Amino acid sequence: MEFNFQQDPEQTTEIPLPFNVDGTKCKVFFDLETTGLGRNNDIIQIAAKTNSNSFNRYVIPRVDIQIEASKITGITYSHGTNKMYVRGEIVEPVSLHKALLDFIHFLKEQNQPIILGHNICNFDIPIIVSKLKECNLFSTFCETVKGFLDTMKVARKCIPKNDAENLKQQTLVKQFVGENYSANNGIEDVDSLKTLYDRTFTSLVKSDDVFSVLYHNCMESYSNLLKNKIVSRPVCMQLAKDGISLKHLKLASVRDVNGLKFVLQDQKIPRKSVKSIQEYFQNEE
DNA sequence: ACTCCAAATTGCTATGCAAC
DNA sequence: GTTGCATAGCAATTTGGAGT
Structure with missing residues (x-):
């Protein structure tokens, strides 16, 4: 039904309300292990952790696990x-x-959680989204999850240049939690990330740091505008972050300039x- | 090994000012 | 008014680093 648009934001006929993460209290820390670094690699482990529960599944890959990944x-x-x-x-x-x-x-089991992880915006999220789509579970996923937060983006923004040697999760944990942990087991990764977050990140994070799970879909919708340099990448990211796709802007633009007002007001x-963008739509016709 | 983002660097244009 | 240079601002390109 209506929720099909979640699978493809270009199908929607409604301009979404401004993205709003109020009321989101629960957080799910998560981490994927995969067969390699490529975006088409298979998932071999999904690990997650909330305040009270843990989740762990090992997954049968269809392709060989690369040596470096193993x-x-x-x-x-x-x-x-x-x-x-x-x-x-054996598992x-x-x-x-x-x-x-x-x-x-x-x-x-959580109430519209946000999912958190390190560098997930460009690794874990694109991978899991493509797998969810493949299994026709993306729309269900979108209904379940409020958004995601990338702790590396927060770290880059909030931690002064000289305060951290680098932005690797392992380094940040060592530096701010004081623990040496054996990075790369999914469970230990989410554990240490949660500790790091609770100790030092909680106060730094703003609701502005939460991205819509439709972020990559929306960015894809702007690919033409980006390619033709009609609008800058940061602007597209700002919109996509809130789940606003090109189609939404077009609908707004077609109705009248006021349709874009909510975007401008914010x-x-x-x-x-x-x-x-409006000129682009006019030239299209 | 692969991909992506963002910071850093380089390159280019345009503007402003001084001298003629 | 014209020329030349210097600097500011923007655009394009390169580099570095993060994830398995």
């Missing part, structure tokens, strides 16, 4: 024997579909950009 995650899998090991210990992996369903179920895009 070294880091300690996970190996043989298609021949169908067996998965984590540092020598029971499930199918991608089941792992995603279970994860959504875990998320549903100062999400400068007037100069609004003008160039």
Whole structure:
């Protein structure tokens, strides 16, 4: 029904309300382990943690785990024997579909949570979104989750240049929590990230740091504008962050200039950009 | 190994001012 | 009014670093 637009924001006929994260209290820290660094690699582990609960699923990959990834995650899998090991210990992996369903179920137990992770904006989120779409679970996921927050973006914004050696999760944990942890087991990763967040990030985070799960869909909708340099990347990001796609702007523009007012009022895009976007729509016809 | 973002650097244009 | 230079501002490009 109506919620189909979540699968493809270009299908919507409604201009979304300004993105609003009020009332979101629960946080789910999460981390993916994958077969490699590419965006098309398979998921081999989903780990997550809230204040009171933990989640962990190992996932059967369809492609081989790259050596570099195995070294880091300690996970190996043989298609021949169908067996998965984590540092020598045998584990029971499930199918991608089941792992995603279970994860959504875990998320549903929270009240419209935001999901948090380190560098997830450009790694974990694009990967899990593409897998969710593949399994036709993306719209359900969108209904379940309020948005996501990338702790690396917060760290870059809030931590002065010389206060941290670098922005790796492991370094930040060592520096601000004082713990050395064996990075790269999914569970330990979410554990240490939660500790880091609770100790030092809580007070730094603003609701402005939360992104819509439709962020990448929206950015994709702006690809033409970006390619033709009609509008700047930061402006697109600002809009996409709140789940506003090109289609939404077009609908607004078609109705009248006031349709874009809510965007302007919130100062999400400068007037100069609004003008160039409107000209773009006119030239399209 | 792959991909992406953002900071840093380089390159270019335009503007302002001084001298003629 | 014209020329030349210097600097500010913007655009394009390169580099570095983060995730498995």
